[in-house]
Amino acid sequence: MVKTRSKQNFEGCFMRVKRIISILCFVLLNGICVAQKGVDVKDLIYCVQVDALEKVFKEQLHFVESTDTAAIAKGETVSFQWVFRSTFPVTNLKIEAGDLANGDIRIPAGLEAFVGYVQATSDCHTCGNNNLPIKKIYDPISRLFPDPLLDIEAINVPALSNQPLWISYNVPRNAEAGIYSGEITISGEIAGKSFRLKKQITTKVYDVSLPEQTLWITNWYFPEYMSKMNRDQTVEPFSDRYWELLKILAHAMRDHGQNVYIIRSRPEFLLTNDALPEIIQTKIEGSQYTFDFTNFDKTVEFLMREGGLKRIEGSHLGSKMKGWGSDIGITVPGVGLRPLVNDTVRNYLSQFIPALYTHLRTKGWDKMYIQHIADEPSEVQSYIDVENFIRSLAPDMKVIEATIMGAKVANSVQVHVPIIWYYEKEADFYKAQRSAGNEVWYYISCDDPQGKYANRFYERELIQTRLLHWFNYRYNITGYLHWGFNYWQNVSGTPALYIDSNQGLPAGDICIVYPDYNKVYSSIRLEAQRDGIADYELLRLLEKKDPETAAQLASSIIRNYERYNTNIASFRETRLKLLAALSE
Template identity: 25%
Template sequence: MDSVLLPSLKMHYQDEYAFDKPSDPQDWRDEKRGLNVSFGSTERAYFRTEVPVKQASLSWDATGWKGERLNAQVLVWSPDTLEQVRFQLSELTGPGGKKIGAGQFGLNMVRYVLGNYPYGDKNAVCGNTPFQDGFLMPDRFEDFDRFDVPGNSIRPVWLTLDIPATATPGVYKGKITINSTKESKTLDVSIRVQNQLLPEATKWSYRLDLWQNPWTVAWLNKLKPWSEEHKMLLKKHLKLYADAGGKYITTYGVHSPWNDNSYMIEGGMIEWTKTRAGAWQFDYTIFDTYVELAMEAGVDKAITLYTAVPWGDRFRYKDQATGNYVYENWAPNSDVYSKNWNVFLTDFKKHLQQKGWLQKMFIGINESEMKHTLAAINVIKKHSADWKITYAGNWHKELDNLLDDYSFLYGNEPTAAELKQRAARGVYSTFYVCCNPAKPNNFVFSPPVEGRWISWYSAAFGYDGFLRWAYDAWPEDPSRDARFGSWPSGDCYMIYPGAVSCVRYEKMREGIADFEKIRIVREKASRSQDPQVKQLLKSFDEHLVVFTKEKEFDEAKITGDVDKGRELLEKLSDKL
């Protein structure tokens, strides 16, 4: 990860409406007074002071699998101030009087946070962003009982429906009633449940790797790290990750591996101590605690230990004789590195075997120069053939056969043929985005559809999943201000404190669910002898190719590509 300039002084927050996108006053003068409501698209953002739609859509018609989560966005707006806006959800009634209870719905206000680029910006870069620039972007979810809407503004509300895995296939209908102190409006809901089952998220094949930093949870909540209160919050925090299909547990074998570039640095989970006699001792208490918490939450497929090559080759250990921490630089191609890491790897392997975790473990290396990467891999491979290595960075042919798990930066990837060769060897390949490229990405100013598009690209190109730094590397006040020094806003975190989801996270999850549906449908269709199924599968595979050729990331075009893919997937699902 690149270093970042962090602001040294606490931000002075201006009025929360100071950075609104300008709107045309005539639009509001022409708008009908009183309570206005409509369904909107979940693929785009709606800004606080714009009239959101010209023609209201009063019905939500959607199709989904048993076990799938469907998302909708309800817009509430008015030229007048609206008071005490409340939502009332009815149960859905389906075939033979079967019900989907109102408890399967979720409702959240979409709160606006400050970002440092305008919506859809194509020039976002690492390192040169003026921190003082600010634009309000709709992203963070907030539970509510009721809310007010100031005049000449809107409030987006995010609606989720978790279709029960036991639901009877068919069409279910219900209503949403929206009340203010003076008016009431009704929206219609019609959901068609297909006779296909989406497994629960912890059983998805997609390898989602969002790097976690549990110290941020303690820091932002002013808790003692690894106290019982901290661990209770971590359980909720990790459950949200598992609910999106998170597979990798992020752990740290060294202290502050990334050049101290976070508001709260990643602490070492394994304490290295040099005894008075000059021997090494290793304390795995924090490592074990975090891994066990993650596995209890359902994140249990892989553990990554960062890192064999820390920033500046800097390693920290405790000197038993003085009680002081000592920092030393051990270059991976040095004798001291080889000697010390061989001792550590021997002890660590024994510990992992005792815990039953060795087969899940990956030693992580990230964006390091080639000579140090190769030297570290050589030390690890020579120590034991049991070690698996993961690397995040550009595609390098010389690393291909050395890595069990390789995540490529989007735009610096192998060819499709090279990726197939990796798949044939039974190793994992994913891709990632970070503070670049500008598109596609998961920034707070990225069109939401990009978060969904990412997993369609994974399916089209043949990847096993997606990686991102980070899940929770929060800035000073993330619930209001997503700006993080000189990086594009939202680059460093995908969820909010308190295990609060957001538009970006739900769109990413939606794309992952699409990936799983694609996998299941293609497996079933490949076994079918039905000519219609074969033709639909051919059309679907031909359409997937467009996701590998995208260059401009025009919002309307990629939305159309996703919509067409979903339509073909829906038709295939009906035929199987």
């Protein structure tokens, strides 16, 4: 008899719960007996180092210890992770990271954090192509997924609950090569008794310097949700408080490889009905428009200074008129969405586009500016018509688009951004586009890609997020786009437990950082993305020296679009080979 999937899931969950309850009862009874004998509280603690690419779940009972020497290039970040668990509740658990030392050379810790959890109310196959086989998903009973990195002073840990601890070091580009060692102190209290644990760490810094970043990275950010960093109090656009909080967001993006920023020039936008700051202020008298670029300039200059902005991503001029498959319309300030044939639209564009491009040239930003027309267009001719009209007004303006239309818009887009599986379908076309001098990036978004394609959802292996940029190298894709850096509309809770309650999108899609008062917390996924960007740059560096070895290493991990090696030990071995080849 063949069991249905729902019955299999029910029986599997029942057996897991039964096993966990049995083990917990055994451990608790033994813990009480041990405590009554007055033994050292350290005997009640389990603390083991695991690879930083492992996801640690609350219910997990077994861990593979990983104490190997970490391998790193100059300019990279090296991270370490431990699992802490106690038979009895622990209060005031703290971690203190000593310097990494090599003789008199010392590298201080860049991040000391507790890995927090997010409760997901949806899963990664709630929409879209959910009939496709999935490479691997995690499905914890609790629906609690490890992700936020809480750099807070202390935390309380319930009995028999796993608490991951995270330490990172930013190795300077001018550091000396060699072996660096350090010590981590873990302290807290159990039943009023203090304890202190010492853990040793070692890393080898290779005589290789991480090059300056060439990979283009954009994660769309949402300043309207900075209220979540302000105790849910409204943040007045362009006020001192606005810039103060945007600086925190910008630093988080910059420090994790973002160098392209979407600048939403008008109050209307495709993703939200919330009030947005009017970055380019528009006024009309009769049929004549005037445009004030003051806030636009302030934003760009601010993100250059604080966010490492290298390219400006102009926000969408319009969107689909009536949903998927419908014509593209243009949003006119004060009027709304209208088709290109509308005289008001043509009048607006005929004044806005030349004014914008003239201003960009005046500021010296025209070569770094790329313009969206409409997100994920699905009706070809109306899109081509809009692009042709814009091209007639600003012939040198580059158009960027997240699109699945590929060759159908070959002459209308200069920065193509397909979903990875559409890239696979039209690989020859995109190769020809690169040869013609156009750019090819890729994006992951919402329910795409599904199946065995890599993504950053909570339920996927953490290593998939890192490998996203091995795909960039393997297929000569020079950019990456994701729509959700901090789309916190449906994120609630506190650092103790965040809740992702967005029912329309897969869990983990809407954000990759988490809000608190006056700060944002990074995540294990964002750290993995940054490390993947570094891998990309090291592979490019090796390509200049030994292209054959670089190609072999990349293809040993990324075999094709749906077959890629997520074994962590194998990945670490490949990284060692990469660093060794570069340092020869």
